[in-house]
Amino acid sequence: GKYNTDPKFNDTMEYIRQYSGKPGAKPRATFLTLLRNEDADDMVRTIMNFQRKFNDKFEYPWIFLNDEEFDTSVKEVLQKTAPSIKMIFGTIPKEHWSYPHWIDQDKAAQGRQKLTEMDVIYGDSESYRHMCRYQSGFFWRHELLDDYDWYWRVEPETNLHCEVSYDVFQWMQDNDKMYGFTLSIHEFEATVSSLWTSVKKFFRANPSYKNEYNLKKFISNDGGVTYNLCHFWSNFEVANLHLWRSPAYRHFFDFLDREGGFFYERWGDAPIHSIAASMFLPKEKIHHFKDIGYHHPPYNSCPIEDKIYKSNKCDCDQDKDFTFHDYACGQEFYAAQGIEKPINWRRNVG
Numbered sequence: 001g002k003y004n005t006d007p008k009f010n011d012t013m014e015y016i017r018q019y020s021g022k023p024g025a026k027p028r029a030t031f032l033t034l035l036r037n038e039d040a041d042d043m044v045r046t047i048m049n050f051q052r053k054f055n056d057k058f059e060y061p062w063i064f065l066n067d068e069e070f071d072t073s074v075k076e077v078l079q080k081t082a083p084s085i086k087m088i089f090g091t092i093p094k095e096h097w098s099y100p101h102w103i104d105q106d107k108a109a110q111g112r113q114k115l116t117e118m119d120v121i122y123g124d125s126e127s128y129r130h131m132c133r134y135q136s137g138f139f140w141r142h143e144l145l146d147d148y149d150w151y152w153r154v155e156p157e158t159n160l161h162c163e164v165s166y167d168v169f170q171w172m173q174d175n176d177k178m179y180g181f182t183l184s185i186h187e188f189e190a191t192v193s194s195l196w197t198s199v200k201k202f203f204r205a206n207p208s209y210k211n212e213y214n215l216k217k218f219i220s221n222d223g224g225v226t227y228n229l230c231h232f233w234s235n236f237e238v239a240n241l242h243l244w245r246s247p248a249y250r251h252f253f254d255f256l257d258r259e260g261g262f263f264y265e266r267w268g269d270a271p272i273h274s275i276a277a278s279m280f281l282p283k284e285k286i287h288h289f290k291d292i293g294y295h296h297p298p299y300n301s302c303p304i305e306d307k308i309y310k311s312n313k314c315d316c317d318q319d320k321d322f323t324f325h326d327y328a329c330g331q332e333f334y335a336a337q338g339i340e341k342p343i344n345w346r347r348n349v350g
């Protein structure tokens, strides 16, 4: 590949700095959507919304990836939705979306059955597990992303609630932020039962990857003994691709992949991204976009501060903001960062 994977970079920020654009430079950035052909109509609505609220002004390109070939009609209908935007369609290599040889397929089937009996969402789905593994360990290796430093992950059926009048990528780059999110949430315990045991094993063997000023408090309430299930809701991410390309993250993903939990349990990319970002980065590199109203079924981020709501011309219901709900992890995030919550943060706590 194009990027240095020399393991000498224990410091993830030092690794990222080799490649990432400098403040003031034009960001090498793209929208990124993993999409199935049958979800094209939902995606059309999402593109129209993102164009109107943000990208008509900034005209960033859009990369679509699929584990199957995109239908010609899908490519046409998406491109027609925003004719001036450069849209690029890619297929995922089979070896990034299949079972590694070390996975015991019978054990994987038993794992699916167990989660199905527990009524866990996607408990029985094989494709969902491939998707989560792909979003954890592979999208940032796709050659179509080679020329980019930044991506904004967008899913079909999502939309922005407010106008975003500034260039979010430029803001990330100029302010030296590496990972931006809107909503956070607690994971279903059954999907990650053994994840934290594996994470602890990894950091015992590789203590130097851990950043001194990390955000570990966001993911553990007891100094690292247990995982509190908090994660950034990764269906929305504005992040630096080099974070995932770094030696620390590659090593982390490869280790977790060998542990088998993507298939034996149902490890999500959200807990994995969140644990990695929280441990490898100084906490100030992780940013909550409290000004970006966002919807992914069934939750909303809707700015509860009237000043932001009005100036960004939001069209959402502030009573439905999930940010500080007990089931979300906004309270944990603000506490871990040591920053002030909005004065009316208790508005929708539970």
Ligand code: GDP
Pocket: 033, 034, 035, 036, 037, 039, 065, 066, 067, 068, 127, 128, 131, 154, 155, 156, 235
């Ligand atoms: P959820 O948000 O956890 O309910 O999961 P989604 O069904 O929204 O999937 C997450 C992302 O992966 C979305 O962008 C989907 O379009 C995409 N996705 C999920 N499963 C597949 C799949 O089997 N193939 C492809 N190409 N994309 C998928």
Ligand code: MN
Pocket: 155, 235, 296
């Ligand atoms: Mn989704």
